[in-house]
Structure formats: structure tokens, C-alpha cells
């Protein structure tokens with residue numbers, strides 16, 4: 001099986017609210033897949049459906065070849081997960097909760113392998129397992145769920161905003177642990193986030209969800225190609241007319257003594273000969289930052305600055321659509 | 328001042344339905360009681376006769392109150408006041424915990440604390456809210472009695488006695504909220520204290536000094552330890568004394584003051600009985616959904632079992648007194664049956680039937696809590712953790728139902744054991760002692776209904792689980808246990824499972840009602856188990 005997760009035209013309605021609106025998501029076996037999207041995009045809803053905690057209104061989902069709703073118990077033997085909002089039992093210590101969750105999977109916590117793993121994870125996450133559930137801070141609650149998931153050998157890990165509440169040091173510990181499980185076991189990972197940098201360090205591929213649909217996806221590099229590279233050089237009496245008429249050049253402008261324009265990232269090589277012929281000086285080529293890429297897909301208000309730099313909302317929306325149908 | 332007003336209105340708004348139903352229930356109960364008593368025991372002579380029987384039968388005094396003569400008002404006060412005060416007490420403790428500890432637990436309190444409201448205003452708003460609620464309770468009670476045709480002065484005193492007792496428990500609830508770190512713990516302990524107050528005065532009333540004519544009782548000292556006992560000391564309708572009400576008011580205010588001092592010294596969200604550190608590893612017994620449920624409910628089950636044990640022990644403690652009153656006079660037992668919703672041939676049997684019926688309610692409440700826990704787990708989000716592991720929804724639900732069944736049996740077992748020991752110690756060797764086990768068994772079918780019914784609600788209408796669960800139990804108690812006294816007609820009383828509990832008489836036990844209830848439980852349970860498979864986790 002080379003796909004760990006596949007959903008086709010997945011819909012989920014909460015009354016009038018369409019939380020998922022035709023979601024097509026595919027995660028291959030052995031990959032770390034980033035699931036990005038703004039608040040309320042439907043990430044948690046998707047993960048809950050994939051876990052069989054919620055049922056899709058229509059469409060199909062297959063996880064490790066199983067039907068998540070009908071085969072939930074069988075699926076849970078092979079999947080480990082961390083919910084978006086971790087709640088603990090107030091009277092159980094963190095260590096007890098971790099052991100209990102492991103035993104619910106049929107595991108025995110007496111084995112030296114388990115003990116050693118749990119101990120190691122508690123150490124690297126700097127986690128005190130003897131406190132009671134209610135005494136943990138948000139980050140420490142998160143650690144309970146992370147340790148409980150990472151202590152098992154699962155074929156697939158589903159993480160809903162796994163690092164929310166963790167400090168930067170712990171985030172890097174988490175990143176290292178994820179790389180470890182993928183390398184050691186060839187597990188697949190789907191991790192939702194709205195923090196780009198986290199995904200950037202981990203994921204080999206990403207899907208961007210917005211309003212319940214996948215609006216973009218692919219490897220990070222391929223996504224970069226879909227946006228514009230910013231190019232600038234010193235004006236210095238260069239004749240700008242040739243550039244203004246070139247089809248690859250967008251939003252030509254003057255900023256002090258520098259000329260600026262944007263070029264489609266996958267056509268930068270076509271622009272360079274023009275610049276060479278013009279003999280420009282002080283050339284600067286800035287590849288698009290992922291932030292820009294990300295903002296591009298986010299809500300209109302957030303995206304506003306990126307869009308003006310890029311030729312106005314309309315041309316943008318258009319690109320949006322072509323990207324999607326192309327993907 | 329503005330902040331106080333805003334927070335007060337917020338509390339009022341949040342509680343508008345809950346408070347309305349508590350206050351209305353209390354008022355309506357008062358009204359019904361007068362009406363029913365005027366119908367059943369219409370004339371002074373009949374009431375005098377009943378009173379004489381009652382004062383000779385401590386079991387009745389425990390469940391009723393302090394006899395102060397056969398006049399209609401005093402007789403009504405004797406019959407219903409302690410129950411009204413019990414309700415007012417529960418209303419207050421739940422209210423207090425809901426707006427303090429529960430708020431801190433959810434983290435909402437911290438949001439408010441961070442605003443200009445600070446740390447005092449939320450407390451002041453809760454006290455104000457509770458105080459107003461008690462004024463409403465006092466008003467509703469007085470109007471209920473007045474509406475039934477009792478005299479105004481006595482009715483107002485009776486109303487004030489209910490409200491004042493309620494205020495004392497408001498303080499108790501607030502204090503419990505400071506001592507316990509979870510709202511469940513605080514609710515549990517303060518509700519237990521309300522029950523204790525009820526039983527203390529029951530014990531004091533039952534062991535009090537009976538006047539020569541057998542029409543009045545002077546309470547023994549244990550009654551003076553209870554806010555409900557203080558309310559009784561007003562002698563509404565006969566004495567109309569207001570000074571005893573100073574006691575509950577002072578206790579309530581004292582608790583509020585202590586809470587204020589604690590509030591000044593501690594951080595938001597902390598409790599005095601702070602949780603100790605726990606083990607780094609789970610005990611081998613904590614391994615599945617059932618053991619998890621047991622772990623979560625352990626404290627509650629122990630509490631209810633102690634309640635059951637107390638009811639059992641009470642049976643024997645009163646046994647001595649009963650020995651002397653054992654009678655075969657059918658007229659006496661017939662009259663008693665009109666007062667205690669129980670049947671039996673001997674006084675001991677009556678006593679066992681009456682007190683075990685109360686234990687049956689405790690058992691039902693204990694089982695109900697286990698099922699309601701399902702919903703609490705779901706809302707808290709911990710259900711999701713379990714159900715993301717290889718545990719089916721059906722197994723999860725089943726585990727809590729099994730635990731509920733175990734707790735029901737445990738509470739009744741503790742009652743029976745307590746009664747058995749105490750009756751033996753009291754030297755009672757009548758055949759009734761042998762009936763203890765049978766009588767305990769008799770209470771199980773009704774209690775099991777309170778597992779299966781809320782489980783079905785949990786599957787079908789998750790959001791309403793907790794409210795409907797408690798409401799069903801409350802209605803069951805009012806219709807089934809107090810329905811006769813309140814003069815409800817047969818059809819209404821038949822709605823309550825408790826009405827159908829098998830009754831052991833000299834000639835045996837009729838279990839037809841019991842089997843019906845077991846059948847209903849089986850059907851509801853199978854339905855809930857089947858239907859939960861189709862239900863999402865975390866549904867509204």
C-alpha cells in the first residue's frame with residue numbers, strides 16, 4: 001500500500017456550516033505530510049474523521065486501507081494520535097495517563113523496552129510524570145499526549161497542531177522525534193498546523209486547506225515555484241521599456257533608485273538574458289518566502305499586503321484557481 | 328460596583344432556568360403538601376392521632392420532622408419542611424460551587440480575574456446571587472403555604488426558615504469550593520454535608536423528648552447541630568420564633584468571611600487541599616475503560632456507600648425504640664402506611680422498608696453519576712483520548728454501565744450490612760432482620776432504571792444528559808417517594824420507578840414490578856449499546 005490516507009470529495013456539515021467541502025487529501029506511506037490552513041479551515045474536523053471519531057457527511061476516506069468509521073477499533077491499533085486540545089483526567093498523574101493509554105492498545109507496560117522508551121521521552125521532553133492532570137500547564141498536557149503517541153510503534157501518526165503550547169526548545173525535540181520515528185519505522189505522519197516554520201522543518205509534502213477544501217499541495221519546492229520571485233537592480237539609466245513589454249515581468253516599479261519587478265518563479269531563467277542584455281548592476285533576486293506562499297492562501301485580510309505586492313487580488317485569485325486545477 | 332452588577336447579571340442569566348425550576352419546585356411542593364394534608368388528614372382529631380403514632384415511631388420522625396401539635400399549619404411544617412430545606416440546601420451548594428470552583432477549573436475565572444473585576448467582585452457577585460436566590464426560595468415557600476390556605480405569619484416564618492437554612496449551605500458550598508480542587512469533589516462533599524445535616528436533625532428529632540400527650544417533641548441535641556434543625560426551631564405556625572434563624576445566617580456569613588480570608592491569601596485556581604503528587608507509573612489494575620471508570624468514580628462511590636451505611640446503621644440505632652413500639656395492631660400500621668411510603672407487617676419491617684427506600688435513592692444517584700460521567704468525559708475531551716485507542720464506543724459505554732451497576736449493588740450492600748449489624752447489636756431478633764437482604768435486593772430494579780435511562784439519553788440527546796438525568800431522578804423521588812404524602816394521583820405516582828419497587832410483606836415479595844423494570848432496563852441498555860455505535864464522539 002503506497003497511500004496511507006486518501007480522502008475523496010469528503011464533506012462534513014455541522015448544520016448550515018460546511019466544515020469540509022469536498023476535501024481530497026492524499027498522504028503517501030512513509031512521508032511526513034504537513035496539513036496547513038487558517039483557523040476554522042477544517043483541519044481538526046478532517047483529523048477527527050480520519051480517526052473515526054466523527055463521521056463524514058459524504059465522500060470517502062480510507063486510512064491504512066481501512067474505513068475509519070466502520071473499522072475504528074482495528075484502525076486505532078495501527079494509528080497513534082494527538083488531539084488538538086489535550087485534556088487530561090484531573091486525578092490521574094501524567095505517567096498514569098501515558099501507561100493507561102498504552103495498555104488500552106493492548107501493550108504491557110512492564111516490558112523493559114517500554115519503560116526505557118517512556119523514560120527517554122520523559123527525559124528529552126523534560127517532563128515530570130508524577131504531577132496530577134489538573135496541575136499541568138498547557139504545554140505539559142501536550143507533552144503527555146505526545147509521549148503517549150511517540151512511545152508506541154504506529155504505522156501512522158496523526159498530529160493536530162502538535163507543538164501548540166510547546167516552547168521552541170521542545171519544538172525542536174519534537175521535530176527530532178518525528179524524524180526518528182519515520183526513519184526507524186517508516187511510519188507515515190500527518191500533522192496539522194498553522195505555523196509554517198514547523199511544517200517547513202518536517203514535512204516533505206504539504207496540503208493547504210482553506211474553507212474545507214484543499215487549495216494547494218505538493219512538495220515545498222514545487223509550491224515555491226508557483227509564486228513570484230522578486231527581482232531588483234540599480235536604475236542607473238537603464239532603459240526600462242524592454243522590460244515593461246516582456247510577458248514574464250509583472251508590476252514593474254521604481255523604488256528610490258532601484259527598479260523592482262516580480263517574475264513567475266518558474267520563468268526567472270527567461271528574464272535573466274534580458275537583464276544581461278541591459279547590463280544591469282546591483283542585481284538582487286529574492287525567491288518567494290514560504291510566508292508569502294502561505295499568506296497567499298490565507299484569509300483576504302491577512303493576504304492583503306502580499307497581494308498588492310503581487311498585482312492585485314484579482315490576478316491573484318485567478319492564479320489560485322489555475323494552481324488548483326493544475327495540481 | 329459596575330463589575331459587580333455585570334457579574335451578578337451574568338450569573339443570573341446563566342442560572343435563569345435552573346434557578347427558576349428549583350424555586351418553583353420548592354414553592355409548588357409546599358403548596359401541594361398543604362393541599363394533600365388538608366385532604367388526607369382533614370380534621371384536627373385525625374391529625375392528632377397520626378401525630379401520636381408518628382412520635383411513637385422514630386423512623387417517621389427521621390423522614391419528617393419535629394412534631395409541634397396537630398394544628399394544620401404546624402402539621403404541614405412537620406411533614407414537609409425538612410424536605411424543602413434539603414432541596415434548598417442542595418440548590419445552594421450546587422450554585423456556590425458552579426460559580427466558584429467550577430469556574431476556576433474551566434479557567435474562566437482567570438479571565439474574569441484578569442479584568443477590573445479582580446478577585447473580590449466575583450465572590451461578592453456569587454454571594455449576592457445566592458442570597459437573592461434564597462430570598463426567592465423563602466418567598467416561594469411562603470407563597471406556597473399561603474396558597475394552600477395556611478396563616479400568613481406562620482407561612483412567612485416557614486419561608487424564612489427555608490431560605491435561612493439555604494443561606495447556611497451557600498456558605499458551606501463556597502467553603503467546599505475553596506478546599507477542594509475539583510468541582511466534583513466540592514459538589515460531592517457539600518451535598519454530603521447537606522445530607523448529614525438532614526440526618527443529624529433526623530436523629531435528634533427521633534431521639535427527642537416526647538410530650539405526655541404525644542403531640543409535640545423537643546428535639547435532642549443533634550438537631551441543634553444542623554441548619555435544617557435550626558429552621559425547625561422556629562416552630563412555625565405555633566411559636567413563630569425568628570431568633571433561631573440567626574444561627575444559619577451567622578454560619579452562612581461566617582463561611583463567607585472565611586472564604587474571603589482564604590481568597591485574600593491564595594492564587595486564583597488553587598485550593599487548600601492541593602493535589603499531592605501522583606505515581607509515575609499506573610498501578611497494574613488501571614488497564615481498561617472499566618478500571619478507568621472505577622478510578623474516576625471511586626471517591627463518589629465511597630461517599631454514596633457511606634451514605635448507605637449510615638441509613639443502615641440508623642435502622643438499628645432506632646431499633647431499640649421500635650422494639651417497645653412493636654405492634655400487630657393493623658389500624659396503626661395502616662395509618663403509618665399513609666405516612667411512610669412503605670408496607671410491612673411489623674414496625675421493624677416498616678422502618679427497614681422506609682429507610683432502605685431512601686438508600687435505594689442513594690444507590691440510584693450513585694449509579695446515575697457513573698453514567699453521567701460519560702458525558703463529562705466527553706465534554707472534557709478525555710473521552711476522545713480513550714476512543715482514539717482500540718476501544719469501541721460500545722465497550723466504553725458498557726464499562727460505565729457496568730460500573731454503575733456495581734455501585735448500585737455496593738450502596739445497597741452497605742445499607743444491608745449496616746442495618747444487619749446495628750439491628751443485631753440493638754438486640755432485635757424478629758423475622759424482619761432476615762428480610763434485610765431481600766429488601767435491599769428489592770431496591771435494585773428501580774436504581775438500575777437510572778443507569779439505562781440516562782444512557783439512552785446520552786446516546787440520543789447528549790447535551791441534555793446531565794440535566795435530564797438529575798431531573799428524572801428528582802421527579803422519580805418526588806412522585807414515587809413523596810407522591811403519596813403530596814396527594815399526587817396514581818397515574819403520576821406510577822411514572823416513578825420507585826413506585827414499582829418490590830415490597831416485602833409478611834406473605835412474601837411481589838416482584839412483578841421489579842421484573843418489568845428489569846425488562847425495561849434490558850431494552851434500554853441494548854438500545855443504548857447498539858445506538859452508540861452510530862454516534863459521533865463529542866456530539867452536541
Ligand SMILES: Nc1ncnc2c1ncn2[C@@H]1O[C@H](COP(=O)(O)OP(=O)(O)OP(=O)(O)O)[C@@H](O)[C@H]1O
Pocket residue numbers: 014017018019037038039040041042043044045046084194
Ligand atoms: N461540533 C461542531 N459544531 C459546529 N461547527 C463546528 C463543529 N466543529 C467544527 N465546526 C466548524 O467547522 C469549521 C472547521 O473547524 P475545525 O475545528 O476543523 O478547524 P481547524 O482548521 O482545526 O481550526 P483551528 O486552526 O482553529 O484549530 C469551523 O468553521 C468550525 O466552526
Ligand SMILES: [Mg+2]
Pocket residue numbers: 043044045084160
Ligand atoms: Mg483545530
